[in-house]
Amino acid sequence: MDTLKQIFIDSLNGLSLDVIPLFLFQLLCAGLxxxxxxxxxxxxxxxxxxxxxxxxxxxxxxxxxxxxxxVPASVIAAAVLLIFIKTKDESKLHIIGTFIVLALGIxxxxxxxxxxxIGFMVLIPVILFLPLKK
Numbered sequence: 001m002d003t004l005k006q007i008f009i010d011s012l013n014g015l016s017l018d019v020i021p022l023f024l025f026q027l028l029c030a031g032l033x034x035x036x037x038x039x040x041x042x043x044x045x046x047x048x049x050x051x052x053x054x055x056x057x058x059x060x061x062x063x064x065x066x067x068x069x070x071v072p073a074s075v076i077a078a079a080v081l082l083i084f085i086k087t088k089d090e091s092k093l094h095i096i097g098t099f100i101v102l103a104l105g106i107x108x109x110x111x112x113x114x115x116x117x118i119g120f121m122v123l124i125p126v127i128l129f130l131p132l133k134k
Contacts, residue, residue, distance in 0.1 A: 022111075023065060030061035030108035033120050034101045041097045044127060050097040056085065060105025068110060075106075 034057025041049040050056075060081060067073035085098055100123070107116030 026065065026108045026111065026113055027058050027061050029113050029117070030057040030105045031055075033057060033104040033108065033116065037097070037101050037104060037120070040124060040127060041100075045093060047093075049093050050101055053101045056081070056098065056101050057105035057108070060102045061109030064106040064109030065111075 031054040034053040034055070037057075038050045038053025060077070063077040063081070067077060081102055082095070082098060104116055104120060107113075107119065
């Protein structure tokens with residue numbers, strides 16, 4: 001039985017079973033921050049700046065958690081996500097909004113949920129109160 005447990009733990013790439021609730025909390029926070037960012041940006045500019053914000057943030061968090069101890073690899077994963085996320089409107093606003101959502105997902109996926117939430121709380125007043133143009 002101990003051998004099966006070791007095989008299972010090895011299949012989790014060193015992830016302990018005790019950390020799974022924390023991992024799910026990180027994914028939940030990434031999805032929530034991505035959803036809130038999508039709603040705030042779309043309401044501020046009265047157009048669809050970001051679509052599927054929660055999904056993008058959760059995928060970015062998942063990718064970042066897989067390469068947790070390699071920040072360059074997580075940035076490369078975010079760049080690949082940014083390249084593959086295509087819409088018919090390739091405006092600068094869409095790219096910036098998607099990058100913000102990806103950065104929030106990466107921050108949560110790396111385990112820095114508190115720092116990411118603080119950064120989100122600083123970023124949102126900047127978006128809401130500064131006269132940003134298209």
